[in-house]
Amino acid sequence: MKLRFIEIKMKKRGEKPTFMLSVIIRLLSLAMGLGVVAALFLLQGVNPLLLYFNIFRVAFFTQYGLAETLSRMIPLLCIGIGLSVPFRAKIDNIGAEGQFLVGAIAAAGVAFSFPDLPAVLLIPLMFAAGFALGALWAIPVAIFRVMGKFKGADVVLSFLMVFPAYLLIVYLVNGPWKDPEGWGFTQSPLFPVNSQIWQLPGTRIHLTILLVLALTFLIHYYLVRTKEGIPETKLGYEINVVGENPEAGAAAGINFLKIALITMIISGGMAGLAGVGEVAGNLLRLRPEISTGLGFTGIVVAWLGGLNPLGIILSSLFFAGLLAGGVEIQMAGLPVTVIDLFNGSILFFVLLAEFFMRFKIEWRILK
Amino acid sequence: MSEKIYGLNTVLVLAVVFIIVGAGIGYGVSWAVGPGAVSPTDLGTLKAGFIYVGPIGDFGWSHAHDQGRQFVDDRYDWLETVYLESVPLDQTGNRIDYLINEQGCDVVFTTSYGYMDATIEAGGDHPDKMFFHCSGYKRAANVGTYFADFYQLYYLNGLMAGALTKSGKIGYVAAFPIPELIRHINAFELGAQEVNSSVTCEVKWLLTEWYDPVAARTAAESLIAAGCDMLAFTEDSPTVLQVAEENEGVYAFSHYSPMQSYAPTSCISGQLADWGVMYEDILQKIYLGQYDNTNLADVDYLWLMKEGGVELGGLFDVPINTLFIDDLDAINVTDPILGELSVYDLVMKRIDQMTDINVVFEPFTGPIYDQADMLMIEAGERATTFELLTITWFVKGVIGDPTP
Structure with a gap:
């Protein structure tokens, strides 16, 4: 880009930043995001340090x-870890929200169809159905990413597929699955007792957390684990190669469509599982507003975690804390939408960090 | 000298004895009676938490409740209030816990019908606190209910709509088919039928959110396309009024907050709530110890026009937009009891009757038939409060099935 006095050039970085450097860049970007939001708090006459302290205190130091x-954290980790897989292959699935919603629909469908099955059968069946429907919702994204005639087909399609999923829930809870005792509210009846996932008494922490942690470990073990910087499994290696350079991948005989399908099935399926857990373990009803944007927050979780399972566990904990402690934002007298602004600002800076890890900016003053 | 000391000693000894005996009796009584009702007035202050279903900037339901909260908060030094807006139904229990455990609230107001079960549950979890649920019918020892309902106002709006409609079709943009809206739609149609028996009321259901200006616009425009020229609505933004203002020959009724300024030439009248007076009444009674965590099971406020909780108009103190008074005055109707009179006089008469201490007029007086022509309220009978709070059927003349 050439301006009158200055020339700015975007250059690809020669070598990848080291692990430490990438962690530092991410933390710095996070700090910058928090700084920008803090400036907005200040403009509203709210002490940002006190507010951050209160969010942190409520989120982690009160029962x-x-x-x-x-x-x-349960749905955020589940969605985030799933999204990290196609992100590694440079497939932009931003529609985890829709895959989450169809997962919830699948759970409700199974629960209402077989209410008398024992829980040990019914709950696994719900998870299987949620994974399957979530994956099904994601498969077209993979196909369009590979076969699509324009760059970004995956972004457009995955995003647009959120809306039919949402409207399908609106239809179901106003029509066939409407709660007969709901006084006209748009909700399904309570899930049958056998389909409710056990909760830690007095909390809303449900057993799905164990499943999610186990799957996180499996994804680490089979797709991410590296030895001297090179993934130890063939599939993990292929995903990385495709992500770094699809042409090189093709030259090396890696089938991009196969990788795209596998990664998107994992991602959509994980988002679907999160949907099952959320309705069967937490909300116990299907409603149009079950998600509150968890699928979109999951994108931030995945990137802030550096697409690395351990990092994603930490970043999901961070964002979960923000959601839980976010009530303090309201107590400080700010509107509830500030929580969205918060997430958005941090996503912006985290993505900026990704950019700076791949490119560097060179500039010189023109004479 | 010594006699004086003797006298002083006697007084001291007697005082000590009285204190010991008095304390003993007091302790014994309190032990026998058990822990009494907890009244936060012992502390001299009261903290009230409010949970809203929408954003306070919606200029509808949540806005009106927040105006009421600010009114009482400004008025009393002993009162502190906090609120949480846009609380999803499934987060209710969690947010109530937060208000009580982290914010130290003594009393929590939950201001949406959908919060009913969670409020009752919270009442069980926190037996030493007080709860008030708006618009529901379930109560407990420490959970009361309160509501200011608009159905009389929708009936009055219906009288005007029925008189002024050119097409004979009036419309209603409705968020969800819950009893409150069904009651209001019915009252609107009953009012319109009273002055023009052939008027039908077409309903468009949003089924998405209480605050959804985009969907409300689409719904209002499709009602206009279907020929409706009088619009009422239950959605928490002034969108329907704005649509009416943009369309020649289409008029509408303001909802919940004073919205007439959004449609100065198209807003005929509307419904206004003043939650401040009700919150003042409840909180004062708590402060004075009249209400505590043991005696709310029968506390059920239902304030209508008589109690001053609601009033007619699109602006406070302007029951009918002055632009429409002449038109309403020029249309005459015949009432079996009142004889021939103008619609304007009829509206004023009905206001008098419904603000009368004995409420001599009730819109839901039979015979009233439902959409399938079944007699739902017998001739001469009035619907009970419980029937009105739980109504799920539409009166004859209402068109629009809430099933998608």
């Missing part, structure tokens, strides 16, 4: 808040 944080 109420910690239980809520862990409960919010």
Whole structure:
């Protein structure tokens, strides 16, 4: 880009930043995001340090808040870890929200169809159905990413597929699955007892947390684990190669469509599982507003975690804490939408960090 | 000298004895009676938490409740209030816990019908606190209910709509088919039928959110396309009024907050709530110890026009937009009891009757038939409060099935 006095050039970085450097860049970007939001708080006459302290205190150091944080972490971790897989292959699935919603629909469908099955059969069946429907919702994204005639087909399609999923829930809870005792509210009846996932008494932390942690470990073990910087499994290696350079991948005989399908099935399926857990373990009803944007927050979780399972566990904990402690934002007299602004600002800076890890900016003054 | 000391000693000894005996009796009584009702007035202050279903900037339901909260908060030094807005139904229990455990609230107001079960549950979890649920019918020892309902106002709006409609079709943009809206739609149609028996009321259901200006616009425009020229609504933004203002020959009724300024030439009248007076009444009674955590099971406020909780108009103190008074005055109707009179006089008469201490007029007086022509309220009978709070059927003349 050439301006009158200055020339700015975007250059690809020669070598990848080291692990330490990438962690530092991410933390710095997070700090910058928090700084920008702090400036907005200041403009509203709210002391940002006090507010951050209160959010942190409520989210992690009160019994109420910690239980809520862990409960919010379940879907965020599940979605975030799933999204990290196609992100590694440079497939932009931003529609985890829709895959989450169809997962919830699948759970409700199975629960209402077989209410008399014992829980040990019914709950696994719900998870299987949620994974399957979530994956099904994601498969077209993979196909369009590979076969699509324009760049970004995956972004457009995955995003647009959120809306039919949402409208399908609106239809179901106003029509066939409407709660006959709901006084006209748009909700399904309570899930049958056998389909409710066990909760830690007095909290909303449900057993799905164990499943999610186990799957996180499996994804680490089979797709991410590296030895001297090179993934130890063939599939993990292929995903990385495709992500770094699809042409090189093709030259090396890696089928991009196969990788795209596998990664998107994992991602959509994980988002679907999160949907099952959320309705069967937490909300116990299907409603149009079950998600509150968890699928979109999951994108931030995945990137802030550096697409690395351990990092994603930490970043999901961070964002879950933000959701749980976010009530303090309201107590400070700010509107509830500030919580969205918060997430958005941090996503912006985290993505900026990704950019700076891949490119560097060179500039010189023109004479 | 010594006699004086003797006298002083006697007084001291007697005082000590009285104190010991008095304390003993007091302790014994309190032990026998058990822990009494907890009244936060012992502390001299009261903290009230409010949970809203929408954003306070919605200029509808949540806005009106927040105006009421601010009114009482400004008025009393002993009162502190906090609120949480846009609380999803499934987060209710969690947010109540937060208000009580982290904010130290003594009393929590939950201001949406959908919060009913969670409020009752919270009442069980926190037996030493007080709860008030708006618009529901379930109560407990420490959970009361309160509501200011608009159905009389929708009936009055219906009288005007029925008189002024050119097409004979009036419309209603409705968020969800819950009893409150069904009651209001019915009252609107009953009012319109009273002055023009052939008027039908077409309903468009949003089924998405209480605050959804985009969907409300689409719904209002499709009602206009279907020929409706009088619009009422239950959605928490002034969108329907704005749509009416943009369309020649279409008029509408303001909802919940004073919205007439959004449609100065198209807003005929509307419904206004003043939650401040009710919150003042409840909180004062708590402060004075009249209400505590043991005696709320029968506390059920239902304030209508008589109690001053609601009033007619699109602006406070302007029951009918002055632009429409002449038109309403020029249309005559015949009432079996009142004889021939103008619609304007009829509206004023009905206001008098419904603000009368004995409420001599009730819109839901039979015979009233439902959409399938079944007699739902017998001739001469009035619907009971419980029937009105739980109504799920539409009166004849209402068109629009809430099933998608």
